[in-house]
Amino acid sequence: MMSRPVKxxxxxxxxxxxxGFLPRSQAIKxxxxxxxxxxxxxxxxxxxxxxxTGVEADAVVLLATVNAHRPGAATFAEYGQLLREGLCSPQGMxxxxxxxxxxxxxxxxEPTARHCTGPAAAALAHFTPRECLVTSGSGSYALGAGALLAALDARIPVSLxxxxxxxxxxxxxxxxxPAGALRNWLLRHRFWAELAQFDPSGAHIWRLLDARQRADVSLARRARHEGVRGLxxxxxxxxxxxWPSVQAAFFERVARxxxxxxxxxRAWYVRHLAGRLERERDTLSAPVRTLVTGLVEKLTVRDPRQGCGTLVRQVGRRIPESQTGECAAILRDHQLTQFYADAATxxxxLREQRPHLPTTVIDQAEVWERGDLAVDLLKSRGMTPWPVLGSGxxxxxxxxxxxxxDAPDVQGKxxxxxxxxxxxxHRDNPGRVRLRLLASAETTARAEALATWACTRAETETVGPLPVADVARAGDEIHRALEAAGPPTGRSGSGSLRDVDETVLIINPGKPGIxxxxxxxxxxWSLTAACPLRVVELTRDQGIRPVARDAGRVLRRLGPDPLLAELAGCALRRLDLRTAWTLLGHGSSALDPIRESVDSLHRDLYAGTDRRYESARQRLTLIGRVLSDQPWPACHLAIEVLxxxxxxxxxxTAVTARSPALEELERLRNSSPYAHLLDRLRQRRRQRVVPPEPDVVRALLAHAxxxxxxxxxxxxxRYQRVCRELQAFAAAHRLC
Incomplete structure (x- = not known):
């Protein structure tokens, strides 16, 4: 124990x-x-x-590498010991x-942030200070960054x-x-219902968009007779x-x-294939038309025991290479077929890793969003949405x-x-690398030369010259340069940097202030763009490396963490547990314990178990308590979790025989847009297109x-406990 506590x-x-050496000096002395x-x-x-200058510090940690420095063989660590002896001597220094x-x-x-974070964390654990200072502008910037990250990770207030x-x-x-940050994240993830808190006068619009995301047209049909203000x-x-509502629900939710x-x-794929068949029925050869027609009929039944993915692959292989057109293209799309087959299981x-979205889905989403009325609706409310599947x-x-x-600047290139x-x-979807090189007056010429050289590989621009002694002003100038890329439009291809899917910071040698x-x-910017933030390090000999064991997530403590906790809470209210888990993964390690709880809750709701009847009634009880005001999702999940x-x-068959309520829930589920409703309408069968009343579903769940x-x-x-944990975290770390 320390004889005197460290503040x-x-x-x-x-x-x-x-x-006693000047920077980059080669002098021997x-x-x-x-x-x-x-x-x-x-x-x-x-x-x-x-x-x-009067700086008060109760203890000092000298961060020193073990590599030798000119002019002799002594290491910085050895010189650090000499400096320590001087500071602790009777006369001090x-x-x-x-x-x-x-x-x-x-x-x-080594002089890297990732090598420094561990030793710095150990020093923090030893001294247990109330706060810490990290000097900036002297020594290795990477070592200072390592100490900064360690302090942030330990949640110890740190100043530079x-x-x-x-x-x-x-x-x-x-x-x-952080102004407007929560609204940005809700808007990007299309959490429509929660946006009413920022626009109460437009709550009726947010409710309509929220219903559309459930493919529920009942609210709009009721409103049609009286009209809707602003629409x-x-x-x-x-x-x-x-069908437009199902498309909206699919594209807005598919990445979740x-x-x-x-x-x-599954519903979108069959309806999409059927639509292509209708458009090409007169131009397809008779054998191909018969093949595709038969496939649509079999997929309409969608009995998992038949292996839907296998059926699609079989038909795709039987279509002659000479056959062109939309049907042939979708059936030969191996990426989309695998995506569909995966969903049909x-x-x-339940799988932690999902495949990337197929190019066809991304392309179709761009086509759909060109006519999506939500863009104009949001603009009328003073908001601009993000491209529905991001920009990549x-x-x-x-x-x-x-x-x-080095005139050719081989090292820089x-x-x-x-x-x-x-x-x-490491990115998730196809898109551009948009590189911004931050330069001081001393390095602007080099940055511009590198930007010109790299433009064939990535969109590369120079930001500068930036002030080196005024961090606040330099940060503002960087922010303005990012805004100058152009305003967002709400659709793909705007070129706006607000629409990026991720922000990556590269720690490397340079002016500390910059x-x-x-x-x-x-x-x-990650708060403005409502996107994940990652920090990595460029080392001289080992390329790009994480700056810490958390894979570069620690800086998310400075902003995204409380927002992600709030968003995850919103997702939980819809039992979108995978969405909540994914969102929490975009935060720092501080959110990991709650994320593990969400993962456990997800398994409780969906995974197999030997205690079948006990688990079944627990799952249905949860759905009845949380989703009874959303009839179709409640009916669908009631069957899907069992x-x-x-x-x-x-x-x-035996279970439904002993529970008429469960059998009725299955019938309602099969009549929903998530199952067979579109198929039955396409077959011109009379079918109710609005969900049952909430009270009906609530009673059925209770009976089941x-x-x-x-x-x-x-x-x-357990669900309530996780919700409370998220609320407490968001409240404790909420941004001003």
Whole structure:
């Protein structure tokens, strides 16, 4: 235990300036740790600048690498020990004296953030300070970044302390403006119902869009007779049409991967194939027309025991190569066929990793959104939506350092290639790498030359010259440069950087002030773009590497975490558990325990178990408590959580025989847009196109639970606990 508790801990990366060398100097001279007390500028030792300006610190951690520095064989760590001895000597150094237990030399294997975060975290655990300072502008920027990330991860307040302006420490979170961030995330993820809190006067519009996302046209049909404020008669009429509503539900939800979304995919695929068949019926050869017609009829039944994916593949192989057209194209689309076949297993939502969205789905989404009325509706409310499936683009921010005296700049070009290759390998969907090189006045020419060279591989532009001593102003200038790419339109292809799917920050050598401005601007832009944020490091010899064990997620503590907790809570209210789990994965490791609870809840609701009847009534109890006001989702999930996970197709017949309520829920489920409603309408069968009344479904669920042994709140209690945890996290970390 420390003899004196530590309130403020100072992290200082040991660098050339601490030894008496100018930056990038090749001069050979003795090391001088003390320096001239009257020296100024670069000749004045960094710690003297700090301590003589009145900075208070109870303990000091010297971050020192074990690599040797000119002119001798001694390492920074060895010089750090000499500096520690001076600080702890009777006379002290730089006007300050510390006890031996309050100065520690932390050895770092390499001058990188990822090598520093662990040792810095250990120092924080040892000293347990209330707050910490990290010097900036001296020594390795990567070491300072490692200490910063370690403090953020430990949730210890941390300020950056410019060595040349030690009277003005600053915290990164104070430079990040979160205005409108929650609205942005709700809008991007199309959580329509929750947007009413930002636009109460338009609540009727948000309710209509929320119903459309469930493929529920009943609200629009009721509103049609009285009219809807802010909507034309044509727009209201569009919302009453079933197939456009199913398309909207499919495209808005397909990336979520919930059980309902798998069903929407199956419904959309068959309806889409049937539509192509109708358009080409007169131009297809007779054998192909017969093949495709038979396939549509078999898929309409959609009996999983027949293997729907296998049927599609068989027909695709039998179509002659000479046959062209839309039907042939979709049946030869192996990526889409596999996506459909995966959904037809009724287990795709249980797998942690989902395949990338097929190109056909992305292309069809772009076609659909061109006529989507939501874009104009939102603009009338002063909002602009995101492309329904995102843009596929990734924004990369990277500082440009001085570089070596190398006219071809081989090192700089190699660095850009490593960055671009890494981003292309790690992004989720096809799109552009949009690289912004952040430069000071000293490095602008180099950045512009590199941008010109890299333009064939990525959209590359220079931002600068940026101020090196004013982090707030540099961050604002970066933000304005990102906005200058153009305004969003609500549809794909706008070119706006607001529509990027991810923001990646590259930690690499450069001016510390610009590096810190990159962090603040990057976090702020991830809030503006409502997209995941990742920070990685460009090392000299090993390319791109994560900056910490959490794969570069720690900076999400500065903004996205509480927003993601709120969004996950919204998803839970719809029992979109996979969506909640995915959203929490976009946060920092602080959200991991709740994410694990959501994953456990998801398994409770969907996974197989030997305790079938107990689990069945627990699942139905949860659905009845949470979704009874959403009749079609409730009916659909009531069957999906039981069959085939708990009861195979043979056992299911026996279960429904003992529970008329469950049999009726299955009938209602089969009459929903997620199952056979579109098929039956296409066959010109009379069919109700609006959901049953909530009270009817609520009563059926209660009867089904009783038929299976009576109400059991176990899963519901776990659900409530997770909801409370999310609410508490969001409240404790809410942005101002």
């Amino acid at each position: 403020t801990l100072l992290f200082h990366p040991l660098g050339a300036g601490d030894l 003795p090391v001088d740790l003390e320096g001239d007390p009257n020296a100024t500028g670069l000749e004045r030792r960094p710690l003297r600048k700090i301590f003589t 730089f006007g300050r004296r510390f006890s031996a237990e309050h100065v520690r030399v932390v050895e770092v294997a 302390l410019p060595v040349d302006d030690a009277t003005t420490p600053y915290r990164l979170e104070d430079l990040i403006t 034309s008669d044509g727009q209201v009429e569009k919302l009453t049409e079933l 991967g919930e059980a309902i979304d798998q069903s929407l995919l 009724h287990t795709a939502h 683009d990734v924004l990369v921010l990277m500082c440009v350092g001085v570089g070596r005296d 190699q660095a850009l290639l490593q960055v671009i290759d890494w981003v292309e390998q 590096g810190n401005a990159m962090i603040t601007a990057g976090v702020a 069959r085939p996970a708990l009861f195979n197709w043979g056992a299911w 639970v009783n038929d299976l042994g009576g109400m059991d709140d176990m899963i519901f209690a």
